[in-house]
Amino acid sequence: MxxxxxxxxxxxxxxxxxxxxxxxxxxxxxxxxxxxxxxxEVVEYNGRVVGFKLIGQSFTEDKYFNSRPSAVGYNAASTGGSNKGPTNPDYLSEVQARIDTFLAHNPGVAKSQIPVDIVTASGGGLDPHISPQAAYLQVKRIAKVRNLAENEVKALVDEHIDGPLLGLMGTSKVNVLKLNIALEKLAKK
Amino acid sequence: MFQEILGIIAIFLLAVVLAIPLGKYIVKVFKNEKTWSDFIAPLEGFIFRISTIDPTEPMDWKQNMKAMLVLNGVFFVWAMLLLLTQGIHPFWNPDNIAAMEPTQAFNTAVSFTTNTNLQHYSGEASASYLTQLLVFCFLQFVSAGTGIAALALLFQGLLLKQSTTLGNFYNLFLKSCTRILLPISVVIAIILLTNGMPATFKGAEQVITLQGDTVSIARGPVAPMVTIKQLGTNGGGYFGSNSTHPFENPNYLTNMVENFAIILIPIALVFAFGFYIHRPRLGYAFFCVMTLLFLLFVGISVSQEMGGNPMLAKMGIDITAGNMEGKEVRFGTAASSMWGVSTTSTSNGSVNSMHDSHMPLSGGVFILDMMINAIYGGVGVGLINFFVFVVIGVFISGLMVGRTPELLGKKIEAKEIKIAALIAILHPMLILVGTALSSHLAAGNGGEVGYGGSAQWLNNPSFHGFSEMLYEFTSSSANNGSGFEGLGDNTPFWNIACGVVMLMGRFLPIIGPLAIIGSLAAKKSVPQSAGTLQLDSYAFSAVLLSVIIIIAALSFFPALALGPLAEYFMI
Structure with a gap:
């Protein structure tokens, strides 16, 4: 006791x-x-909050740089990954479908150029980034849809590449939300 | 590519370098010597006074174990009580989260009390801010403190001669929390929050995105909780998706810091062991045995993940970035593998990528890591598990040379060996019986083991589905807490089965070795001679390595062959 x-x-x-x-x-x-x-940290555009810097959001329209697939549809109130195993047949056909969609929306892109991150889902379903390669591949489509010069859009991607930590450790990536806001600003000029 | 490798080397080296001074500091704390942190002493004194506990009273091993069990019992009841009533608490619940279902509450309360932090719920949807702090954050401190205190008793027992008492559990427990976990947590939490991790009591925010979708973004007091979940080898994440969530792991730097925090204290405790018994070489020798396996596992996992999924390569796309399913672009594959091995070898259980989507051999390495459960291991308990392997190693070496086995000058006799052997087979028994039972249920009613089967709880077919169940029981028994999260584990069967396994996997492997220590401490010391087994020799390290591989790996080999290995050969 x-x-x-x-x-x-x-x-x-x-x-x-x-x-x-x-x-x-x-x-x-x-x-x-x-x-x-x-x-x-919030991100504002046109005087209103359009999102959080760290939280990825869904961009599926052709006029935006598209974000990675998400197993939860970028639902930031209930996060998660697909949890599909690497040999799961359903998973493999899903990836195949994403590849076909990407090719259909980006004519002129060769299949062998498609980086793996743009056709696979992230762990939390809120990945704010894509690889630089995935951004460059979308330049041609966006320039066409928005009537912009290709080199202008490409320069925008160049500016937004976030390299490894101290140039030494980690990966290179592009924050999709920030890139798309810069794109909107460019289109308005 | 090269930068990704450099990042993980930096994490490991930083942890090892800082673990040495931390190990020395921990010894001072255990021995009640003067340290810089003595300014906390008045607070500890106050807590002991009002709890009417005398922290200097020596207790024998049974009294210590009784104190530990009663205290942990109170933790469990507190957790149950709050989880079942969180819907009606008057404050810190801005998103109006309701009470937990009873079997889920049982599983969660056990899980956090036992330092497992298996999560059959999703934090942002099923836990109020009050629960996150007064239950989860609190338990992640005290469950880690319980493990460290048990280890400190073991250290003390190895030094004592002809003594019936070991030390005072309460004293070691509270000081582990206030002097070791708390100061490091404050420093790390500040690094994390300045990098953008939220620490707020504001509820979820509604936002209309640039493309025009309406989303609700969950947040909360994330930083304090994430810090202790990494540091105390807990792993109980704030959000359902753990450290893959950008709010729980904002960038590459925070990823390095969090991964560093996973392995820091477990490694420091191995060094502390050597310093405590005045034989630092022995601490380093144990560290080397563990590190050999650790680096081997990191190597396998990194090569598998960076190599990518051959089945996607066949579709003709560029897989140079590796196997990115379930991984974040800001971390990449190498950092995800490093984290995976760190979290499974130390019984942490947090994740920064979805283990279910790792390549078969990488996932298999994670499972094997938890089956061994003594490569650094969970704070305190990891080294206690390793101690069981040492006792068995000493016994086998003794048999080989025909001498009575001795451990640090104490004779190891039938009683100690029996306890060690029972504890060594407990872990395989819990895992294999559990997996067999769940496989039987999944295959029941004529359905095949696969997600088409009647149980409906698997997210993947065939061998991978089996791995999901094997992983869950291994994780529960090892008090790890990570999962192949595709498993639909929030059902009464999984909640109760895993709850029972976690309890047995936590307390029996603490009580058993402490009984051995109680009996060793009471023995006379045998003088060293030329024939005494040198524990810090290469020969004994080799014996230890073999014992670990034979006991842990071989007893599980058939199960691993049915899951990850079979899937690997299918590709």
């Missing part, structure tokens, strides 16, 4: 310290040091 009482009080103290004081301390630091006071 004494043991139980001791454990109860010790538990309550630990809840106070680790479940209450510690998170509030971190929250307090975020108010000062976190981007947008710890509420998540």
């Amino acid at each position: 004494k043991l139980l009482k001791q454990s109860l009080v010790l538990t309550l103290c630990c809840i106070a310290v680790f479940g209450f004081v510690y998170p509030l301390l971190i929250w307090g630091v975020a108010q000062v040091a976190g981007p947008n006071n710890g509420k998540g």
Whole structure:
């Protein structure tokens, strides 16, 4: 009985310290040091919030740089991946269908140029990035749909490539939302 | 390509280099020596005073185990209570999340109490902010503290001679939380939040996207929770998709920091072992045995994932980026493999890619990693598991040379060996019996094992479907918590079966070795002689490696052959 009482009080103290004081301390630091006071960095366009910098969104129309497929349709209230195994026949035919769709929307692109990231779904379903290669392949289509010069659109992609950390570690990528906002601005000029 | 490899080398080296001073610091904390963190002492003193606990009272191994079990029992009841009532709590629930279904609440409460953090729920949809902090964040500290304290008792027992008492569990438990986990958490959480990880009590935000879709974006007090889930080898993510979610892992730098946090304390504890018993060479020797396997597994997984899926290559596309299904462009394949091996070898269980979509051999390596469950291992418990292998290794070496086996000057006798052997076969038993039972149920009623079968809980057909069930039970028994998440595991069968396996897989492998230590501490020390087995020799390291491979790998080989290996040969 004494043991139980001791454990109860010790538990309550630990809840106070680790479940209450510690998170509030971190929250307090975020108010000062976190981007947008710890509420998540938002992206604005035309005076309204169009999304969060880190959270990918669905771009399927031909006039935008398309984002990666998502197993949850970029639903940021219920995230996840496809969890399909690499040999699952349903998965393989799904990828095949994505390849066919990509080719149909991007005439002139050779199949061997299509990078794997643009036809596979990410882990969280909210990947904000595509590979530079996936962006370059869409330049021709976008230039045509929007009546822009191809080299102008390509220059836009060049500007938005986010290289490896310190140039040394990690991957190269392009933030699709930022790239598309820049594209909208370019088209308005 | 090259940059991706460089990134993972940097993570590993940074962790090893910092683990050495951390190991020394941990020893000071365990031995109640003076450290820079003594400013926390008044808080600890206050907590002990109001709980009427005397932290200096020596207790024998049974009293210590009783203290641990009762305390963990209270944690469990607290978690159950809150999960079942979270819908009616008056604050910190801006998204109006309802109470959990009872079997799911049972599974979740067990899962977080046992440091497993298997998640049959999805954080953004099924847990209020109050639950995330007062249950999950809190339990991720104290379950890690429980493991570290148990290990500290084991260290102490190895040093003692003819002593019935070991040390004080409460003292070691609270100091593990306040002196080791808390300070490092604060530093890492600040790095993460400055990189854009949210720490807010505002609810989900409705946004109309550039293309015109309306989406609701979940957020919350993410940074404090993610930090401790990485550091305490917990793995219980804030969001359902864990560290693949951009809010839970914003960029490559945070990925490096989070992966570093997974392996930091487990490696530091191995070094701390050597420092504690005044034989640093032994700590380094154990580290080398573990590292050999760790690097082998990283090598296999990285080559598989960077090599990409041959079945997609056949379709004629460019697969130089590797197997990107279930992976994030900002991390790439190498960092996903490194994380996968880190998280499965340390019983962490967080993910930054979907393990279900890894190539068969890569997924197989993850399963094998959890089957061994002692390559660095979970905080505290990993080294306790390794200790069981050491006892068996010492016994086998003793048999080979015809001497009574000795461990650090203590005779190992029938009683200790029996306990060690029982604990060593417990893990295979829990995993294989569970997998066999679920396979039987999945194949029942004439349906084949596959997602067309009657059980309907598999997301993939054939061998991969079997791997999903094998992974789930291995993860539960190893107190890992990651999953082949395609498995539809939120059913009463999986909630209860995994809950029971987690409980047994957590507490028996702590109680057994502590019983061995209790008995060793009471023994007289045998003087060293020329014939004494040198534990830090290459010969003994080789014996240890063989014991690990024979016990862990071979008892599971048939199951692995039916799952990942069969799928590999199908490609």
